[in-house]
Structure formats: structure tokens, C-alpha cells
Amino acid sequence: MIALIKKRRPLTLILQCKIKNTKPDMKISITTLLFSGILLFIVACGGNNPDASQSGTTNDAATTANGNPSYDPERGTGKFTEVEVGTTLDVTKATAGEQTFNVKCSACHKLTAEKLVGPGWSGVTSRHKAPWIMNFITNTDEMLNKDPKAQAQLEICLVRMPNQSLSDDDARNLFEFMRKNDGVK
Amino acid sequence: MKKNLFKLTAVSFAIAAIAMTSCKPKNAGSTISGDAGAKAYIAPGKYDEFYNFVSGGFSGQVSVYGLPSGRLFRVIPVFSVDPEKGWGYSEETKPMLNTSHGFVPWDDSHHTELSQTNGDVDGRWVFINANNTPRVARIDLSTFRTAEIIELPNSAGNHSSPFITENTDYVVAGTRFSVPPDNVNGDVAINTYKKNFKGTLSFISVDKTDGKMDIAFQIQCPGVNFDLSHAGKAKSNGWFFFSCYNTEQANTLLEVNASQKDKDFIMAVNWKKAEEYLKAGKGKKESVKYAHNTYSDKTHSATSEIKTSVTVLDSKELEGICYFMPCPKSPHGCDVDPTGEYIVGSGKLAALIPVFSFDKMVAAIEKKDFAGDYDGIPVLKYESVLYGEVKKPGLGPLHTEFDGKGNAYTSFFVSSEVVKWNIKDLKVLDRASTFYSVGHICVPGGDSRNPNAKYLIAYNKITKDRFLPTGPELAQSAQIFDISGDKMQLILDFPTIGEPHYAQAIAADKIKNNSLKIFKIDDNQNPYVSKGEGTAKVVRTGNRVDVYATAIRSHFAPDNIEGVRMGDEVYFHVTNLEQDWDVPHGFAIKGALNAELLIMPGETQTLKWTPDRVGIYPMYCTDFCSALHQEMQGYVRVSPAGSSVPLTFSTGKTAPIAEEASAK
Numbered sequence: 001m002i003a004l005i006k007k008r009r010p011l012t013l014i015l016q017c018k019i020k021n022t023k024p025d026m027k028i029s030i031t032t033l034l035f036s037g038i039l040l041f042i043v044a045c046g047g048n049n050p051d052a053s054q055s056g057t058t059n060d061a062a063t064t065a066n067g068n069p070s071y072d073p074e075r076g077t078g079k080f081t082e083v084e085v086g087t088t089l090d091v092t093k094a095t096a097g098e099q100t101f102n103v104k105c106s107a108c109h110k111l112t113a114e115k116l117v118g119p120g121w122s123g124v125t126s127r128h129k130a131p132w133i134m135n136f137i138t139n140t141d142e143m144l145n146k147d148p149k150a151q152a153q154l155e156i157c158l159v160r161m162p163n164q165s166l167s168d169d170d171a172r173n174l175f176e177f178m179r180k181n182d183g184v185k
Numbered sequence: 186m187k188k189n190l191f192k193l194t195a196v197s198f199a200i201a202a203i204a205m206t207s208c209k210p211k212n213a214g215s216t217i218s219g220d221a222g223a224k225a226y227i228a229p230g231k232y233d234e235f236y237n238f239v240s241g242g243f244s245g246q247v248s249v250y251g252l253p254s255g256r257l258f259r260v261i262p263v264f265s266v267d268p269e270k271g272w273g274y275s276e277e278t279k280p281m282l283n284t285s286h287g288f289v290p291w292d293d294s295h296h297t298e299l300s301q302t303n304g305d306v307d308g309r310w311v312f313i314n315a316n317n318t319p320r321v322a323r324i325d326l327s328t329f330r331t332a333e334i335i336e337l338p339n340s341a342g343n344h345s346s347p348f349i350t351e352n353t354d355y356v357v358a359g360t361r362f363s364v365p366p367d368n369v370n371g372d373v374a375i376n377t378y379k380k381n382f383k384g385t386l387s388f389i390s391v392d393k394t395d396g397k398m399d400i401a402f403q404i405q406c407p408g409v410n411f412d413l414s415h416a417g418k419a420k421s422n423g424w425f426f427f428s429c430y431n432t433e434q435a436n437t438l439l440e441v442n443a444s445q446k447d448k449d450f451i452m453a454v455n456w457k458k459a460e461e462y463l464k465a466g467k468g469k470k471e472s473v474k475y476a477h478n479t480y481s482d483k484t485h486s487a488t489s490e491i492k493t494s495v496t497v498l499d500s501k502e503l504e505g506i507c508y509f510m511p512c513p514k515s516p517h518g519c520d521v522d523p524t525g526e527y528i529v530g531s532g533k534l535a536a537l538i539p540v541f542s543f544d545k546m547v548a549a550i551e552k553k554d555f556a557g558d559y560d561g562i563p564v565l566k567y568e569s570v571l572y573g574e575v576k577k578p579g580l581g582p583l584h585t586e587f588d589g590k591g592n593a594y595t596s597f598f599v600s601s602e603v604v605k606w607n608i609k610d611l612k613v614l615d616r617a618s619t620f621y622s623v624g625h626i627c628v629p630g631g632d633s634r635n636p637n638a639k640y641l642i643a644y645n646k647i648t649k650d651r652f653l654p655t656g657p658e659l660a661q662s663a664q665i666f667d668i669s670g671d672k673m674q675l676i677l678d679f680p681t682i683g684e685p686h687y688a689q690a691i692a693a694d695k696i697k698n699n700s701l702k703i704f705k706i707d708d709n710q711n712p713y714v715s716k717g718e719g720t721a722k723v724v725r726t727g728n729r730v731d732v733y734a735t736a737i738r739s740h741f742a743p744d745n746i747e748g749v750r751m752g753d754e755v756y757f758h759v760t761n762l763e764q765d766w767d768v769p770h771g772f773a774i775k776g777a778l779n780a781e782l783l784i785m786p787g788e789t790q791t792l793k794w795t796p797d798r799v800g801i802y803p804m805y806c807t808d809f810c811s812a813l814h815q816e817m818q819g820y821v822r823v824s825p826a827g828s829s830v831p832l833t834f835s836t837g838k839t840a841p842i843a844e845e846a847s848a849k
Contacts, residue, residue, distance in 0.1 A: 103762070106717055106718050107717070107762055117738070117740070158812060159738060159811060160811075162765045164765065165705070165765065
């Protein structure tokens, strides 16, 4: 793994910290240590997205989208480009989305604006476009590695969102449920 | 000082040299030469070419290595409990180790056998035998987990197992110890072996689609020790061959008493004929008792069923099922070449390798060219079934594997070497020393119709000085030879777990793309599943408390539980809500008398816990799951019996300040 030290704003002290390798196959790509009051260490291990069809993990550093003019920050990266969204709520989709939310999302996200592990969902559909949301929840690792808005959110939550293995339909349904939560009738 | 050091070094070299030479083999193959080691090198992040499924011996498990690197990837718990994985400790897995004797936490597993289609290893399942309390297990190679275990009645010491036919129609299990059958009074004098003891061969059918096992029939045979076996293939498909020793029928000091005869037997079994008798209703239903345990990946739990009947065919009464072929000196290995024509027997005490001809055997049976009978079973004449003998190949031949190019490789325990010989002309072509005293050997696909003969692995019984010393107990050493050329070349030593016996290997491509990454949470049918944090709850039923908990990076729900009382039995049903590969969560609670849970994404597992004192008990995630893994914890409050503390549970709820002050 390549460690990328991210400096977004001046910190009192930034140290590169070698995490004691209690478990070599560490499950999470970002490891952060927070020592209250004095130090803030951020050690991020990027570009760790093993593809089972290839042999082994590539050691390439993740390229960020910053400075890439062809990158559309409103869309993010993933399979969704255009998403057809109605003016009124698709109740069927929203109901299916709510069921998925209960199983796979509710442990970390509230429907209010309150941050739990991840941000609260209230207002999410006005903060992000449909393709961005759907790309983020289905292509989480790549988005966290590349997308500036996703990375900014990561610096607030400090927990990489788990890939919850959502299908394309799941993603669309969840978006509809988010709209419902944001008051679309 | 320097001089002394030099002397010391010289002396230690001399000692090492003496030690080396005194440990048998002496030829040039004893050192890794040139760039041989590079052949076993797999660069970081690169994959091995083969999976190697290695029996765990007295560990009771199956270990999975990569070839040619010799790297250990996984130990699959099978017949022995594994607290690390909760195997045999979680409520869901306990039934897997149930037997007619009750819960058995350990066994001794000897031989792995990969499933085959048309004589080719197909990568669907791997089978393994339990020697001590006779059982056969099937491991699913999409999950690398034990999916099924079936116990064998009328058996003792299931050694001659779990060898399979070329389409995985049957897995066999020949009893090593002959014993009185289960349905007769076994309270007999041990020295009535000849009269009362019987040998049983079990034929376990395997369902073509889901792999489910069932004892199709058993064949009752004379009381001898059945040792190893292999199925016929291609032209000899329909036959099975079992090595037999102790044809002296000794019941004590077998070391001497079972080594009296110049020849014991290879038993040829016509299983197609046995099927005909079975269809014709010639089998007898016997009342027995055995456990059949299956694990479901939908309910994420095991069920154990005790079965009470088995159909037995009598080899003495039903003509044409069994024939004995004389084989020198307590045969051990019994291996069939890829063409199905040659059957190689290996007498443990012999200084030659007999090779039998299937065609000659069939002709001799047709002509009834018998030397006599043994306990009612026809005995063929050695000369009429023998293709030829490999003369002076080494001492103590044990096992043979094949390369599909007309050559065989035989392990020699006593002379500690692997010998390559040509099947047609029976000439020795090459020999390589092993360190030390090799038992089984493995060539990928080496007992199938299509070996993939790039490597040969020797599983040695004695380790001595091969690795850094670790006190009296040492890891068993294994050694990998490159056999792609004319000469065998040693490329790597690697340590193993337990004491491996037989092992099999298969091209990685046949398995890796089918490997499951997660269990879909939507498909989870465990009765105690919590699909989503909103369904987490704690329910009291009398003194039973069921905790329906969820785990996701990085918290449990609920993580604060109060109102548990002394005398309660608490069941933690933990569902891992993750749906990403390689994110297990663990679960442990202080004072638990069993083990931890290790819960894969989408799975539910249950830990039973009986608090033994009043107080606050911490629980936590044991598998490093995220940056905030160390935060993944909770508390259970245990109050005295009869306490009025109400049963409550929560996550993320903190007491209001006023409440906190008064809540003491």
C-alpha cells in the first residue's frame, strides 16, 4: 500500500506514523489516529482496489481527480451518467429504497441532518446530483480515491464508507427514497 | 578469538555434515542448486499457479497452500473445533461435530480428494476423511468451508477414504480396523477376531448438483485392515481397488503378527456389479446409528440428523463383487495410473513395486484362474494379474502419483526418497532425496486421468534439522520439486500444520473465479437474523435472553444492554451487515466459556454466554475492521437474580445529565 499524506489545511503538527502492523491484511484503506488535543495524524492508504480477475493487487498510487479538466465533479466516477428523475415521487421505488436503507444504510446514516458515522441524509439530494450519489454508493472505493467532494466528506467523517454491494436498481431506489426524505411528493 | 570462531564454525560444519550424512540420503539432490529457489518465488501481489489442499493429520483440519510458493492461505476447520473461527463453538456450527457418540471436538484427517468430472479435477468440492470417529466431510470450494459431514456405521478407523470415482459418483470409506458389525452384540473376546470381526467398505453417493452425500450401500468383507484405495478410471471405471494388510487377522502386536505373510492383498471391487445387486434387492437393511450433518449457507447454520438404517451387501454370498490380488508385504499405497490399466501396490516392507494389469485381471476373472479363496473371496494368482515389478527401486515404497506422460513417482519412507520410474518398461529414471522420510506425495491432478505435472510435493514425516528448532515439537516439513524436466529438482522447503498425509492440488483457475466474496444479506434466512439496525433487539423468554445484534463498521447495535440477571442464558445472535469483501467482524465477551465469533459479511452467528457474576461485562469486535475498530465495543450489565432492573438495550443513547446524577 502506498501511503498518501493529505494536507488540506495547516495542522499544528503532521507526522507520518507507521501503524503497527497487528494485522497485515488490514481491512480498511484509511487508518486514522486521533490523539485528542495535541496531534492529528492522517495516514491514508489509497488505490487499494484488488480486482479478482487480475493477479494480485496493483501498487499504483491512486490518481486524484483534482486538476483533471475532463473530470465532472457533478457526476463523479462510475457507471451512472444520466439518471431520469420524475417531477413527482416514484412511490414504488422510494418504498423499495427505504427497505434497503433499513438493512444496509441505517446503521450509519440518520434521516435528519445529524451526522452519525456518516452524514445525515436530510438535504442530500440538493447537495449532490443523482448520478453523483448513485456513483458514490455503488463505486465507493474509486469515488473516495478520486472525487474531491467525496474526499472532503471523508475528512469530516474519517471513516471510509463500506461498499454495501448495491445493485443498480438498489441505487436508483435509494435515490428515490432520499428524494422522499427531502420532501418530494 | 577469530581463530576460535573459525574452529567453532569448522566443527559445527563438520557436525552438520555428519548429521546430514547420518540421516540417510546422500546424493546430489540434497541441496538447492543454482536458481532453483527462484522457481518457487512468487512476487508480492502475484498469485500462485495452484491451490494445494493438504490434509491436516492430527489437527483434523484441511490447510490450503499456494504452489509453488508454499504459502499458507487458510486452515479450513473440519473435524476439530477452531475457537478462532467459532467452529464448534457457535450455536450454528455445533451440530456439524455431532456424531452417534455425541459432540466430538477432534479428529485425525488423512486424505484430501478433489471432486472429478470425467476423470478431471473440477474444483467443486474437496473431501476429507476422519480416521478416529469414522466420518467423511465435503468442503465447498466456493466458500472454503465444511458443508457436510457424514458418519460411517460398521467402521473403525476410516483410513481407506475418501477416494472417489471419476465422476464423483461415489466417495469410498474402507475401515482400517475390522470390528464386529454395529447391529450384533459387540461384547466378545478380542481374540475371536477371526470369527466375529468384519471389514466394511462404504460407498457414499454424491449428488451431481449440490454434492449431498448419502451412504448408498456398504459391502461386508472378511476381517482385515483396509488401508488405502483408488478408483479405476477410463477403462477400469466401475472398479475400485483397496490395499489390505493384516490378512493374518492378528488382534495384537500387529507390528510382528501382521507381518508374517509374504503377501497380503489388493482387493478389487466391482462396484457396478454391487449396484446391480443393490437394484435387485440383494442388500440387507441393517439397523445402525450414524449422524449426517449439513451446513446451509442460507440459514448460516447446521443441522444434524441421526440416521438408523444402512443397506449391506455380503461379499461372500454375492459372487463377482470382490476379488483378492496377492500383493507383497503389507501393501499401503494403491494407485491407478491415468490410463486405468496399471494398478500400483506398494508393500511397506517390500524392496520392489508390483504393477498389476487391469486387462490381465479381467481375463483371469473370466477364466476363473484362482489360486483358492480367502474367507470365501476368490484369490487370483499373483503371476496372472501382475504386469511386472520395478526391481530395487528403494526401501519401503508407500505412495505413487503419475505425470500423465507414462511415468510414475513413488515415495520411499525407509530410504527417504522419491523415485521416478517408467510404467511401461518399469525402469527407474531418477531419484531425489527427501528430508526426511517421506509419506504421501502430490502431483496436481496426480491421481486423475489428466495430471498437470509441473510440481511434486513430498510430505515428510520427520523434520529434524530442516528448520530453526522449536523445542521437542517441530512442524512437519514439505518439499516442492519441479518435475517439468527429466530430473526432479528440489525448489522449496515449507512447514505445514498438523501432520499432512495425502494432499491434492489443482490449477488456481479452476477455483479462484468461483470464490464467494460475501453472503448476500437479503438471502440470510437465519432465524435470528437482524436485517438492519432497526430490527436489533433483546428479548427475554424466562431465563433465556436473545440478543439480536448487528455489526457494521464500527459499532454494534445494541451496544448497551441492561437487565440481564444471574441465572440467565444469553444468546448473542450477531449479524454482520457489511456487504463488502474481506470485512468480517468478530465478537467476544468477557468470561465466555466457549470462544469468539467470526462473522462474515451478510452472515449471522450465535454465541451462548452464561454470566457467572454480577457486574459490567465488556464486549468488543475482535477482527480489525476499520480505523475505529478499537471503538467497536459495548457493555452488558448483569444484576443479581430476581433484580428489578428492567431489560433495556440501546445504541448511541447517553444518559441526560440530571438522570446521570441520580442513576447511581
